[in-house]
Amino acid sequence: MTEIFELDGSYLEGGGQILRIAITLSAVKKVPIRIKNIRGGRSKPGLMEQHLRGIELVRDMCTAEVKGAELGSTEVEFHPGEIKGGDFTAQVKTAGSISLLLQVALPCALFATAPCTLTLRGGTNAEMAPQVDYVTEVFRPILEKFGATFDFELLRRGYYPKGGGEVKVTINNIAKLNPVDITTQGDVTDVYGWSFVAGTLPISMNHRMANSAASILNKISKKVYIERYKEDRKIAPDNCAGIIVVAETDTHCILGASAIGNRDEFSEDTGKRAAEELLKVVESGACVDDHSQDQIIILMALAKGKSLVKVGDITMHTKTAIFVVEAMTEVKFEIIPSGSNNIIQCSGS
Known part of the structure; x- marks a missing residue:
């Protein structure tokens, strides 16, 4: 025992x-x-x-x-x-984050004995957790650098406070994760995003969010494309507004930021919040943003070989992830200052 x-x-x-x-x-x-x-x-x-x-x-x-x-x-x-393969279901009765359910289950599914299909129900777009769109459009490409991926099907959006969202995620098991070297940000090649409203909210709100964000992101690219749309009531019957913005570089770094609208904020300010967050990480020279920073710690620890990733300031979530990994495994992390940034380094197990 x-x-x-x-x-x-x-x-x-x-x-x-x-x-x-x-x-x-x-x-x-x-x-x-x-x-x-x-x-x-x-x-x-x-x-x-x-x-x-x-x-x-x-x-x-x-x-x-x-x-x-x-x-x-x-x-x-x-x-x-x-860890066995198969079909598994989890349902949060509140608007608790589907993204955080996936965060705890994904590494397990990667090392299962067979592919896994996860049906997850809860909140898809919330302020205090990564939106599912961020997970698929920003985190998934980073995961693919480690040699893994997943298929994602959005069945229904779920917003605060009711939740009720549903997604289906299919994950193929792998033999190992590959180490990564993500230490050169490079030049920005594309800036894009999605601005949405749902329920009874007017589509004019997402134009205001998108225009505000684009005016700020023009500082890093003259071509900023933000798709504006209203969610289908069959998929998203409840009210919500939000924006996700992404920057890609010629070294294949992918950086993201997002914001959810609220009653105490003009739509223009919602777009501004997301854009300023993305602008800050691009201008810092970091290769992953703060939302992916802590999520890659367990991937680095489980990868077979030495990984290095350039980040900005080390977040409290990242410090916590490193603490748990080092406490439970023989993996040790090193934080190497690099100008105004830091390089996280470890040899995975």
Whole structure:
């Protein structure tokens, strides 16, 4: 019997990030784990709906024995078995992020014994998590640099507060992840994006978001194409407005940013938020943006060989991901200053 590994869930970021990385590594590395003080850094500690469904999803994928997996629980034990292929479903009853469900399950599916199909229900576009469009258009190309990918089918949009979104993700299992060297940003070749409204919101809102964003992004490219559209009511019956913007470079870096509209903000300011975020990362010279920065830590750790990635400031989510990986594996990361940026380096296992 492998000795159980204990982890304090209140450390550093003290939120769901520790839980997601720990459960994923437990499944992939077949390490039993006990996580205490779950989300101890939050005003309302313990498992929320979204975190619980993520644990249950990975539990089903690897036939794990789990103790303490219930709403509000601050301690969970997870004893994994072999990750098997097949069809799996997770449903967050709230607008909890589908993207975060995928974040905990994707590395597990890559190392399953056969392909996996995940049917995920919840929120597709939310302010406090990557929008699913960011996951497919920015994170997926980065994942492909590691030698893996996934197919994605959007069946229904789900917005705050109702949720109700649904996607189907098909992931082929792989023998290994490849190391990456992503340290030269290069010159921007394309800037594009999507500006959308849904429900009863007028299409004029997304024109204002897109025009505002384009006026800022013209600083890095004279050709900025932002598609403007209203979601089909059959796919997106509820109200929401948002924008996703992307920059690609001649060294195949892909950088993204996004924003969701809210009642206390002019549409022009929503577009401005997304554009200024993207402008900042492009002008910094970083090769991945902050939203992908923490997600690639587990990929680097599981890749076979030495990886280097140039980023901006090291985010708290990234520090948390590195802490969990180093605690649960023999992989060690090194942060190398590079001008105003940093290079994250590790030799994966």
